[in-house]
Amino acid sequence: MIGRWKRRGNHLATAKLAVRQHRPWYILMGVTLLSAAVLAGIGVLLFHYGEYEGRRDPNAILAVQGASREASRLMQELADTRQKLVAADQQLRLELATRETLSRQLQQLQADNGGLRERVGFYESLLTKTDRAPALAIEVFRVESLSPGHYRLSAILLQGQSSQEAFKGELEFRLTTERNGKRETVVWPQPREPFTVSRFTRLERETNLPVDVALKQVELRIYAAGENRTRLTRVYDVKG
Structure with missing residues (x-):
């Protein structure tokens, strides 16, 4: 520059x-x-x-060891808590299952109790029957739904004390069903089923229908053996 x-x-x-x-x-x-x-x-x-x-440094070593022990303690507490949660969940499931079982048993006992009361009433009515009672009567008739499409039909037939011989007859059920709003009547069983009544008898039959078919009404018909004229009839309207 x-x-x-x-x-x-x-x-x-x-x-x-x-x-x-x-x-x-x-x-x-x-x-x-x-x-x-x-x-x-x-x-x-x-x-x-x-x-x-x-x-x-001893203090640093002690601090590291203390932190390690604290971490181990926390890990053990976490494992114990998880085990307790698993045990509590299992206990809760067991209690719920037990409660459900007890509920079903209670419902069954209530149903059985109703059946026993019905039988007691039947036997009481049987003891009060006189010689003027009819030769044959349908004392009880009912229909029970056991499961979808599965029904139990039961009846108690009573013979009057004036009758000396057992009643020999035949029975049939007329089932009124409904599917998609359309009703249909089915006669069951075919041919008619024979039975005998001496003082009293209990008839019990089970029938299965398709799940999409609803049972609306059941008519019980009693015939004398070899006859086509109806001796007794009883209708049961199925609810639900």
Whole structure:
């Protein structure tokens, strides 16, 4: 660089010339990277030194051991809690199953109790029958739904005391069913089923219908053996 010219008397003089040396950029970059690497190495050494000193420090070792024991304790508590939750879930399932079983048993006992009351009433009525009672009567007739499409039909036939001989007859059921709003009557069984009554007898039959068929009404018909004229009839309207 040429400095400013100065006039000194009759002479010209120049300022002192300053010369600076420029280094290439890649050298500067290399120096910078080297410095950073040195600083990083020093940091790593300091970290390992601090870790080593921490291991030698009794207080640090005790702190690490205490933290390890606390973690083990918490893990054990977590395992115990999980076991307790599993046991409580199993106990709850068992109690629910027991409650459901007891509920079904209670319903069955109530149904059996109703049947026993019905039988007691029947026997009481049987004891009060006189010689003027009819030769044959349908004392009880009912229809029970056991499961979808599965029904039990039961009847008690009573013979009057004035009758000396057993009554020999035949029975049939007329089932009124409904499917898709359309009703149909089915005669069952075919041919009619024979039976004998001496004082009294209990008739019980079960029938199965398709699940999509609803039983609406059942008519019990009693015939004398070999006759086509109906002796007795009883109708039962199925609810539901």
